Amino acid sequence: MSEDSQFSEDDPRVLSVIGNLRGYKLCDHCLGRLVGKIGHGYTNDLRGRILRDAKVLPELPEGETCWLCEGLFERTDEMAAAVLSRLEQLEWNKFSIGSRYDPSIIEREEIVWAECGAQHAEPIKSEVNREVGKRVEALSGKEVDLVNPDVRAIIDVDFLAIDVEISPLFIYGRYRKLDRSIPQTKWPCRKCRGKGCERCGFTGKMYPESVEELVAREFISAAEAEGSSFHGMGREDIDAQMLGSGRPFVLELKSPRKRTLDLVLLGEATNRANSGRVEISDLRMSSKEEVRSIKGSRAQKSYMVSVELDEEKARAKLIEVIRLLTQSPIEQRTPNRVNHRRADKVRLQRVYGAELEGLEGRRATIRVRAAAGTYIKELMHGDDGRTHPSLSELLETGVRVLQLDVMEIHDGSDSDGEGI
Ligand SMILES: [Zn+2]
Ligand SMILES: [Zn+2]
Known part of the structure; x- marks a missing residue:
C-alpha cells in the first residue's frame, strides 16, 4: 500500500477535521465518513x-444512538432485503442503488461539515448506496453497475419503501412496409391531440395502426413492458412503401419486466401477424447510443417514383431532363404540406442518380437516389416553384406524382455502399 492510500490517525488532515469536531456523538460510520x-x-x-x-x-x-444518522447503518441488511424482495418479480443482472432521506438528516450532516470542513468528507447518501449495494451483491450474486444498470432501486430510508426504475431495452431491426395506408409511428388525433374524440372514434389516433404498433406488439408482450418508442432512420410518407432491405429502426421497450428475449421467435411471430403489411429482419439487441446514431444518420435513399405528365409531348425531353436533375444542387424550400411542422427555409439538396425505368403514354417511372432529407414528390412536381429545379420546371409541363416508394436506405449495409 502506498503512503497515499493509507489511513492513519496521525495524518494531519485527519487530525484537523477531528480537532474541529465538537461534542457531537457519532457512530463509527458517520465519524469515518468525515x-x-x-x-x-x-x-x-x-x-x-x-x-x-x-x-x-x-x-x-x-445505549446511545448516533446524533447524525440515528442508527441508520444498523439497518443496511434490512434495506438490502427490502430491495431484493421488491426486485423479485423482475429479470435483472446489473443494478444500482439510490436513496432518499428526511431533510433533517442531511441538515445535521451539513452542520457537522460546517464545523469540520467537507473537503475530505463523503455524503451519507454515497455510503448508504454503496453499503446496501455490497449486501445486495452478496445476497444475489449480481453486480452493481452505476453507468448501465438494468434496474435502479431507490430506498426511502425512513419508510423502507423501494421505488424501482427499470432501464429500457433497445432492439435494432429493419422494416419493410408494404401497406400504403399506415404511418410509421402513432399519430395523435389532430382534433383531440390524443385524448379521444368523435373524429378519431375515441382512439386518440389519426390512423388505427402504425408500423410502430405492428412491430412493437409481440415485443411488449414478451418483455412485459409498459410501452414502447420507435426510432426510425427517417420515415417514409404514409402512402409510400418501404422496400429493399428495409429501413433501420430501434425499438425501445419501456420498463420491461423481462430482459431475455428470443428475437428470432419474436421476429417470426411479428411477420406472421403482419403478413403483407410489415416485415422485420436483422433483429439484434441495441443501445441508447445506437438510437442517437440512427436519428442522426444522413444516409442517401433510393426511390421509385411514378408520375403523370400533363402533356404527352414533354416525353421527348424526359431522358435529358432526368439527367439534368443530377447535374446541379436542388434548392428546396420547406414544402407546403409539411410547413406546419418544420421551419420554412431553403435547403440545398443533391440528386446522386436518376434513371427512367418505364414510360407508357403520359406515365413515367423514375428511379432516384438522393441525399437524406430530399423531398422527392416536390422534386417531381416543383411545389409551386418552391423546389428548383424540378422535373416539372425542366419539362415545362405539370407533373403529378402517382406513387412513391423507398427502394433502399444506403446506410452502409447495402451492397453499393457510399454514393454513386
Ligand atoms: Zn451515524
Ligand atoms: Zn380525436
Missing part, C-alpha cells in the same frame, strides 16, 4: 474504528 476521502480500501466504519482504537475520540456510550 474523512472518507482519505485512504483507499477502508470502509468508513473502519476509519472510525481506527480513530477510536487510537483514543483520538472516546467510544459512543453504550
